Amino acid sequence: MRKLFNIFTPSSLFGPIAGASFMVLGGAIYALINVATQYLTMNMGFASSSMAFWQYFIAFIAMLPWLMKIGLTSLKTERIGLQLLRVLFSALGVQCWIYALANGVPIWQAIALLMTSPFFVVLAAKFLLKEQVGIARLLATLGGFVGGMIILEPWSDAFSYLALLPIAAAAFWAGASIIVKRLAKTESPTAIILYLLLLLSPINAGLAIVDGFTLPNQDMLLLLIGVGILTALAQGAFVLAYRAADAAYIQPFDHVKLPLNVLAGALVFGWVPPGNLWIGAGLIIMASLYIMHRESRNKTSKPKV
Numbered sequence: 001m002r003k004l005f006n007i008f009t010p011s012s013l014f015g016p017i018a019g020a021s022f023m024v025l026g027g028a029i030y031a032l033i034n035v036a037t038q039y040l041t042m043n044m045g046f047a048s049s050s051m052a053f054w055q056y057f058i059a060f061i062a063m064l065p066w067l068m069k070i071g072l073t074s075l076k077t078e079r080i081g082l083q084l085l086r087v088l089f090s091a092l093g094v095q096c097w098i099y100a101l102a103n104g105v106p107i108w109q110a111i112a113l114l115m116t117s118p119f120f121v122v123l124a125a126k127f128l129l130k131e132q133v134g135i136a137r138l139l140a141t142l143g144g145f146v147g148g149m150i151i152l153e154p155w156s157d158a159f160s161y162l163a164l165l166p167i168a169a170a171a172f173w174a175g176a177s178i179i180v181k182r183l184a185k186t187e188s189p190t191a192i193i194l195y196l197l198l199l200l201s202p203i204n205a206g207l208a209i210v211d212g213f214t215l216p217n218q219d220m221l222l223l224l225i226g227v228g229i230l231t232a233l234a235q236g237a238f239v240l241a242y243r244a245a246d247a248a249y250i251q252p253f254d255h256v257k258l259p260l261n262v263l264a265g266a267l268v269f270g271w272v273p274p275g276n277l278w279i280g281a282g283l284i285i286m287a288s289l290y291i292m293h294r295e296s297r298n299k300t301s302k303p304k305v
Contacts, residue, residue, distance in 0.1 A: 019245025020253045026237035027257035029230050031264040034107055036227045039268065041102030046220055048102035049211035052094045053204040058228020059235070060201050067197065074190045075198075079183060083195040086179040090196060091203040093172035100165035107265035108273035111258055112151050112281045113166040118288045119144040120174030129178065137294050140287040147283030150276050251292055255285050 037055070040046045077083055100110050119141040126133040152163055183192055205213075216224050241250050258281055265271045 016245045016249050019241045019243075019250040022237045022241035022244060023250045023253040024256050026234045026241060027254060028260050029234040029237060030257060031260040033227055033230050033234065034101065034111070034261055035264045035268045036223055036230075037098060038101040038107060038265075040220055040223055040227070041098065042104055044220055046102075046216060046224075047208070047211060047214045048099040049095060049204075049208040050214045050216075051102070051224075052091075052098045053201065053208040053213075054216065054224055055098075055227050055231055056094070056204055057201045058225055059231035060197055062229050062232035063197060063235075067194070070190060070194065074188065074194055077191050077195070078186050082179055082183055083187075083192070084199065086176050086183065086192075087196055087199040088203060089172045089176040089179065091200055091207065093169040093176065094200075094204065095207055096165045096169040096172065100162060100169070103162050103165075105160075105163055105166065106271045106273070107269070108262045108271060108277055109151060109163060110166040111261040112277055112284065113148055113163070114170050115255070115258065115281070115284050115288065116144055116148045116167060117170035117174045117177070118291055120171045121177055122291060124174060124178045134294075137291055140290045140294075144284045144287035144291075147280040147287065150280035150283065153276065252289060255288075258285075 033055075037051060041048050041051050097110070097114070101107070122133060122137055122141045125131040126138070148167065153159055180192060208214075244250075262273055262277075
């Protein structure tokens with residue numbers, strides 16, 4: 001038992017391997033979630049706003065045993081306003097993401113554009129938080145957005161403004177990440193996670209009611225329950241990944257989600273991405289890896305770049 005526990009500690013020899021494995025596992029589970037979400041909304045006609053509510057409500061129910069074990073005493077916070085704003089940004093990101101899938105944005109395109117999120121974090125740090133961001137990271141951010149434009153092809157006759165929704169989701173989730181950085185100065189990680197789990201479903205419910213709340217029919221129900229349970233499992237995999245190894249080590253493995261989602265989309269919907277995906281995605285991945293590298297160095301040496 002002691003050896004098994006050591007796998008989940010950063011100091012263990014197997015910590016990095018376990019962390020990378022859990023990160024890839026979480027990405028693989030989300031590839032299944034994405035194709036199932038797109039099938040439920042685009043093919044079966046389930047409303048995207050209601051899909052967002054039911055997915056995360058079922059995930060919340062699946063995680064109740066863990067929540068009960070932690071207890072509500074962990075909800076103590078000094079910054080309830082920021083907690084609410086973070087959850088609102090997260091919910092809006094979910095709504096944009098699912099609406100894009102529901103309206104036929106191919107998974108290969110959506111997931112690649114979602115990977116622009118770190119670049120919005122850099123811009124927010126520079127222009128909103130007034131943090132020192134050097135020219136090198138700004139150029140990397142520009143390179144990442146160029147990669148996004150190559151994937152979007154806004155100059156093409158086939159371009160649809162719906163394809164901008166994954167970028168909107170990336171921006172909202174980047175905003176949520178910035179708020180988490182602010183919250184981490186005074187709030188416990190447990191409190192931050194709990195507020196997200198407890199408030200995400202009510203906010204999604206409110207948005208679904210405005211849009212016209214719908215119930216799943218019998219054909220949808222089993223698949224919807226599977227999506228909710230998989231969402232809880234994916235979140236658990238990511239928690240274990242960050243617990244097992246340093247974020248700087250495991251974060252690059254998050255990029256494995258791109259080929260996994262491309263494969264899932266090809267198998268379920270027959271979507272084969274064009275060559276410009278890999279060119280644009282390559283720019284995005286290289287730029288995000290560079291930014292992550294600079295962030296890692298800044299934590300130790302604070303270089304002026």
